[in-house]
Amino acid sequence: MEGGVKNMPVICEKPLIETLGIDEQHDRLDTAYYLPEFVQAEKSLEQSPYEMTTLGEVMTDDASYGVLPPSSSYCDKGIVLLRSSNISNDGIDYDSAVQVPHEWISSQRARLKKNDILISIKGARAFFDMCVVQDEPPEAIVNGSIFRFQCKDTYDPNYVVYWLLGKQIQSLVYRERANLGISYINSSSLSSIPIPVVDIETQKEILNAVRESLGLLEGIDRGIMANRNEQDNFAEQMSRQLRNVLDLPVLEKPYEQKVFVVPTAQQTDRLDVKGNQSAYFKLRKTFNKNPKFKDIFSVASDISNGLPERDYCDDDLVGARRYLLVADIKNGSISDLSPSFISNKENKVTLSEKTLLFTRKGTVGEVATPKESQLEYVPSYEIICVDLSDLDIAQIELIRLFFISKYGRLQVYFSCSGGQMPSISQERFKELYIPLLAPTDCLDINAALKRFISKIEQLQQISDELVTRKKNLHGLFLNDLLLSGPEIAIDNLSTAIKEALQ
Numbered sequence: 001m002e003g004g005v006k007n008m009p010v011i012c013e014k015p016l017i018e019t020l021g022i023d024e025q026h027d028r029l030d031t032a033y034y035l036p037e038f039v040q041a042e043k044s045l046e047q048s049p050y051e052m053t054t055l056g057e058v059m060t061d062d063a064s065y066g067v068l069p070p071s072s073s074y075c076d077k078g079i080v081l082l083r084s085s086n087i088s089n090d091g092i093d094y095d096s097a098v099q100v101p102h103e104w105i106s107s108q109r110a111r112l113k114k115n116d117i118l119i120s121i122k123g124a125r126a127f128f129d130m131c132v133v134q135d136e137p138p139e140a141i142v143n144g145s146i147f148r149f150q151c152k153d154t155y156d157p158n159y160v161v162y163w164l165l166g167k168q169i170q171s172l173v174y175r176e177r178a179n180l181g182i183s184y185i186n187s188s189s190l191s192s193i194p195i196p197v198v199d200i201e202t203q204k205e206i207l208n209a210v211r212e213s214l215g216l217l218e219g220i221d222r223g224i225m226a227n228r229n230e231q232d233n234f235a236e237q238m239s240r241q242l243r244n245v246l247d248l249p250v251l252e253k254p255y256e257q258k259v260f261v262v263p264t265a266q267q268t269d270r271l272d273v274k275g276n277q278s279a280y281f282k283l284r285k286t287f288n289k290n291p292k293f294k295d296i297f298s299v300a301s302d303i304s305n306g307l308p309e310r311d312y313c314d315d316d317l318v319g320a321r322r323y324l325l326v327a328d329i330k331n332g333s334i335s336d337l338s339p340s341f342i343s344n345k346e347n348k349v350t351l352s353e354k355t356l357l358f359t360r361k362g363t364v365g366e367v368a369t370p371k372e373s374q375l376e377y378v379p380s381y382e383i384i385c386v387d388l389s390d391l392d393i394a395q396i397e398l399i400r401l402f403f404i405s406k407y408g409r410l411q412v413y414f415s416c417s418g419g420q421m422p423s424i425s426q427e428r429f430k431e432l433y434i435p436l437l438a439p440t441d442c443l444d445i446n447a448a449l450k451r452f453i454s455k456i457e458q459l460q461q462i463s464d465e466l467v468t469r470k471k472n473l474h475g476l477f478l479n480d481l482l483l484s485g486p487e488i489a490i491d492n493l494s495t496a497i498k499e500a501l502q
Contacts, residue, residue: 041171045194048483056191058160063149065121065187066110066142069100079105080140082112084120087146088129089165092118094138102139110141112148117157119147119164122184127173130164132157147190159203162210163195166478209486213477213493219501220470227463231456238452239406245445246292246435251406252279254413280414287411287433297430302387305360305426306349306379313343322377326359329366329383331457332404334374344378349385351375354396356386358403361423365412367403369396384429392439394446399434401449469500 045052069081078099086097105111114136120129122145142148151157163169176189198206242248254277287293297303306324313320323342328335334357351370359366361382370377379385388396402408411432416424437445473496480489 035175038171038175041168041175044479044483045168045172048196050196050198052194053197054191055160055164055193055195058151058155058195059149059191060152062109063147063187064109066144066146066148067104067107068144069104073100073104074098075101078102080112080138082118082140082142082146084123084125084129084143084145087118087120087131089131091131092133092137094140097140100141104141105139107141110143110148112137112140112142113150115157116148116150117161118142119185119190121145121147121186121190127185128165128170130161132161145184147185147187154200156200156203156207158207159198160195162206162478162481164193167475168479169193170475205486206481209481209490210478212490213474213481216490216493216497217470217474219497220466220473223501224463224466224470227459227466231459231463234452234455234459235406238449238456241445241448241452242402242405242407242435247290248407249282249286251410252282254279254410277414283411283414284433292435292437293433294436295430296386296432296434299388299391299434299436300386301389302385303426303430304349304385305381306383306385307344308381309342309344309378311343313341315339315341317341317343319343322374324357324377324379324383326362326366326380326382329357329359329368330363331366331460332368332400332453334368334370334377342378349378351377351379351385352387352389353393354387354389354391356388356396356399358384358386358429360384360429362421364416364422364424365403365409367400369400384426391436392442394439394442395436397446398437398442398449401446401453402435404453405449473497473500 066082074081076099078101080094080097081100081104082092082094082097086093112133114133116133118131118133120126151160173185173189173193176185239251243250309323312323315322320341321344323340323344324334325340327338328340352375353369353372355370357368357370357379359382388399391399403412412424415428415432416422417428473493476496477489477493480492
């Protein structure tokens with residue numbers, strides 16, 4: 001319209017708040033706060049047959065966050081320091097925990113005790129990873145990403161954890177996290193969580209029902225285990241195919257020993273265990289003598305990292321380009337499930353169908369080659385871009401498939417360093433070996449490897465569905481258990497499992 005306002009956006013969506021009753025509205029204006037799942041969770045808690053108190057009233061006075069020893073204080077012989085990655089619903093993984101000097105045990109508020117409830121309060125799995133310290137623990141403390149507390153005598157800590165893992169409470173807490181933008185769950189939010197006033201005998205009945213439910217879910221567990229065994233079988237067939245065509249030795253698994261005795265001729269400037277294992281030296285020796293393999297540096301036209309861009313934007317912004325993160329590259333391809341975008345008008349990184357993308361930090365060693373529709377994507381700095389323009393597409397495809405195989409993944413495992421956040425340097429990456437056959441020789445092996453990978457992907461999809469189904473069934477069970485009682489919950493779960501396994 002001449003003289004008018006051009007490109008003016010039109011808001012036509014009806015605000016969700018108008019559809020809610022007065023009693024369902026809060027002093028919040030962000031519409032995401034009123035998503036149906038959050039409102040439904042709030043309603044179901046209000047309909048509970050039990051009187052409610054708060055988690056703050058259940059905790060004893062020593063409830064607190066942990067402490068934050070600097071990483072420079074980590075040592076080989078000391079006390080255990082538990083971080084969020086060391087706890088899950090299955091319990092505590094002491095073996096993967098780091099250690100700090102013994103003087104940190106004086107931090108009484110962070111000291112681990114039997115019957116403590118530990119809750120992860122920071123990160124992607126915050127408030128989902130939680131457990132009870134079932135046995136007398138070793139000398140250990142928790143760090144600041146964990147909230148620990150004891151329950152008063154009228155509450156069984158195991159009952160409290162099952163209540164907190166229920167669908168309603170998970171939704172209630174996620175509602176606050178998602179819309180307030182907090183990076184951690186503060187003590188105020190934790191203390192205000194509603195919890196039923198239930199006598200200790202009823203709590204025991206509920207816990208007995210939980211144990212019975214785990215027995216009922218074993219059928220799904222067996223299906224998941226059988227599926228994973230089948231995936232391993234196809235992965236082994238894939239390794240056998242590579243072994244026969246590329247003249248490779250049988251794989252040797254990495255050792256978990258702390259110290260290795262390395263012959264003088266094999267000593268390197270690396271002090272970490274991964275890079276000094278005999279299995280690693282044997283594998284590299286095989287690659288070095290095998291004419292079917294070359295190091296990636298001698299084959300690539302260029303090797304560079306992506307862009308360290310952080311100027312995120314909406315996908316409809318003029319100049320917005322898809323930004324590839326490490327999580328976007330998985331199982332040999334680029335995922336478009338959760339795309340991120342950046343404002344990037346300068347074409348500093350140019351992709352082609354002959355670019356191999358290799359993740360170098362976090363989940364190291366995931367690879368992909370972009371399709372024609374993905375050539376405008378911008379890789380992040382944590383992704384190595386390898387220009388293989390001098391090779392044929394069939395040769396590049398074999399390289400991609402090799403990195404997906406157990407041989408490729410094991411070579412990467414030996415070559416990366418770091419503990420909680422593995423990474424691989426440019427120098428180490430350039431030393432990786434890749435198969436290099438004539439283009440015509442690649443066609444048959446590529447076709448065979450793709451068949452195996454297709455089978456593995458199909459099985460993985462089924463496995464993911466089974467895991468999701470189990471999680472949903474158990475979530476509904478906990479809901480019934482804590483709102484309707486053990487008998488009804490077990491009956492409903494039995495019926496649902498029969499239907500799920502048909």
